[in-house]
Amino acid sequence: MADKDKEKTQQDASDNVAELKAKAGKEPIASFLDMKLVELSKGYAKVSAKLKPEYLNFNNLVFGGIVMAVADQAFAYGTNSVITPNVASQFNIHFVASADVKDELIAECRVVRAGRRVCISEMTVTNQDGKLIANATGTTIPLV
Amino acid sequence: MADKDKEKTQQDASDNVAELKAKAGKEPIASFLDMKLVELSKGYAKVSAKLKPEYLNFNNLVFGGIVMAVADQAFAYGTNSVITPNVASQFNIHFVASADVKDELIAECRVVRAGRRVCISEMTVTNQDGKLIANATGTTIPLV
């Protein structure tokens, strides 16, 4: 029964996907960080972002916050493809390997559980060669 | 004895603080995201960042990745004030309240445990009125 309710309160996911794809080219943060939505389906999103010298920190490494931001963008698209709006409440990331400033980061999000009250997702960030840079998990709360 | 070793392998923290302050004005990511180092002492850092319309996402909210980035910057300064280099391995954040695009974010980092092998820190992000936007914790690994 709870599952039936869930179905009812969710927007039709295929609508979400189409709507998000239309928005993807226009949002300010995507332009600012040059993040591209590469792929989107119900419960899955892939985002890419070319790194830049502007992202280097005081240790001359790519700033971790940029890796998080790219993962967060995939997280946002992946979770909103299931239910919209679906707002991030928590995000945990492990930095597995450092990124090179010449890398293009690829972030993927897979929604593991799409509940009516809470969604749980897994993210990975790799570079253009498939090297794992970070893995992450997160909690979102549907506002429907 | 382990503690004595720890002391020896750590750079003198007051040196770190002075060195980091000198670097703070020059690092690319700080310019790119307009983040200012407001305060720095051994085991504590405060960073501020004025939000901008460029940071809005497809739901017309401030992109969570920006909140994370500001927290991460305080995290980087706070942990490197104790031991340098001290590289982030893990970061967990809870989004407590949404930020307004007109807000100035204030991120603070307090190092809870400064070990030779691993450091643990706590971060908060508030706005200019002291409203809690996010709290976070993280793990760093000293490379000395």
Add this chain to the structure above:
Amino acid sequence: MADKDKEKTQQDASDNVAELKAKAGKEPIASFLDMKLVELSKGYAKVSAKLKPEYLNFNNLVFGGIVMAVADQAFAYGTNSVITPNVASQFNIHFVASADVKDELIAECRVVRAGRRVCISEMTVTNQDGKLIANATGTTIPLV
């Protein structure tokens, strides 16, 4: 307005506190792990548990899962003191120092944000001397 709604959908917290105190002596897991509810008020709980030789692992250290369990018990009481039932969705812990098998652990939970849809809490675990053993944060979802 959202806040007004929140108030309405929550059970009266003082009722929760009294009810939880009454249940505290009777729940199976509390007996099994010898965990005592030491203090409870709206948004705050303190739990104690005496460690035992049964909790040692293959490295002859106190099993981390026991430290987590004691923190989780404070988390459960603290969050349910605000809204009941309030079910854990996520929990992140940092092990700051190892516990001694003769220690008595004290876990405290403070609810940082008590929302209608999601609650965020902070926990600490110390020993009988106030030494910090672990800090944790967590997400709960009210089922009201």
Add this chain to the structure above:
Amino acid sequence: MADKDKEKTQQDASDNVAELKAKAGKEPIASFLDMKLVELSKGYAKVSAKLKPEYLNFNNLVFGGIVMAVADQAFAYGTNSVITPNVASQFNIHFVASADVKDELIAECRVVRAGRRVCISEMTVTNQDGKLIANATGTTIPLV
């Protein structure tokens, strides 16, 4: 070169696996929580634990701390199979579905990155039917 060093400072993993298997039947916490080591190879561990009425909490649900403990046991074996001792510093879990008191939990750990200074692992907890109960990630610090 760093990788060569890594190899040298690590104990031979096949030795670790044999040694851990020998210890697995004798550790106090495994007896106390009735956790069995089902499978172990370099970077992978599987643990099972039959749930019991003693694990119910005040909401008549299986106590989350028990789910964490079973995940933590797989985490300990998986990470120590690579490097011993390898001590948990951080652990993050998402509760995906509630467990039934009649369930047998199966926890698996996969080491994602086995570094000389820090290891990162992913865990899942399922029930006897393969239903996902929780997913987790964690950080360990080799003490070699």
